[in-house]
Amino acid sequence: MSMELWVFSDKQLNSIADWQAAIDAEAFSLKLDDSTPFESLKGFLPAHLRGQLTGFECYHDDAGKLIRNNSDLNFGHAWNYVLAFRWVGSKVNELRAAWMAGTAYARATGGVIFDDQEGKFRNATEALDVVRDVERDMPEIDHKALVDQVLRDLKLGPYRE
């Protein structure tokens, strides 16, 4: 797993249903699977984004330990809780789902999002800009040509001598 964000907060939501209500209030087309109780989340949380199966990993991490391990960051204060979101970096729908769910959770709990990619804190309103950005279509890229170029440069795969 590669891409991550954390939501630091001083309170938690009580259930997936509460979280879903927060997501609905943001008008995101994301439906969380509610088969695992919120307090038991410790891995992949399935979801549907506009009807397509996706999801992200979700963990209740130790806020104190995370803050201590990242002493170079200014967390503002010692938050009580942190909810960790992790997703497979290549899957754009997981990226979108994680940011939507994280933004809604931050809004509902008055928390802040730490964006691992940029090393930046955002409140829920600021995080909405990221959601809007990742919601846009990805640029047209010839993935096969790029992969071929990488392998050709390194003489790997079909270009192996």
Added chain:
Amino acid sequence: MKTGADRPLIPRVLPLFCPVTPQNGAPRYAALETPASGTQTDAAPNVVLPSSDPRYAATQVTVYPSAVTLNPLIDGTTAKLTAILVQVMNNLETWPGLTPQRYGQLVHQQFADAVVAAVLPGIAANDVETTFPEGWSYRSADSIRTDVVLRDDSGTIIAIYDVKTGRGLEPSRVDELRAKTGSSPDTPVIELRFEGALLKVQSSALDLAAEVGPACCRLPFKET
């Protein structure tokens, strides 16, 4: 509040991942570049402060000596995966208008596709972005996913690779990766990462005696 722009550009190293303590007290790094010739060459230990925008800085690879396991298969694979990641970054760095999140997503996508297409020894197509515990499906609640796992001839996982485009892996995550993949507690979890255009490879299997620097980078890519 301090943001990412304020943090040091040299990757911070978590205690668990501390690189080998050098004689002069400063971290040492083994650096290499990937020339278009298709082979990697050693370069003098070097730390380059890149642009804070990973899309526009020249690509440079930094390898933490602690990532070297002295297992030829693992070290050779580390070198190849590192080179693939660098080449992917090189090809994408001129794409304009990409935000950090979208840039990270594209790097991961290209990297995954390239690793599958490279057909590296010990890495089958289904060893890239795999759901664990073994046999669980993508939709399984409480599962985890790995970027790349390397297996020996018997199918045992001997290394777990994680491409990081943000901060370092937390120790708890390393433990979780080992536990849910069913690998042994001393299985190297090697982080392929960049900050700006710096990429470091680090392992939680820290072995202070294993500082052989760029040895893993000398492996030729012609071997199959």
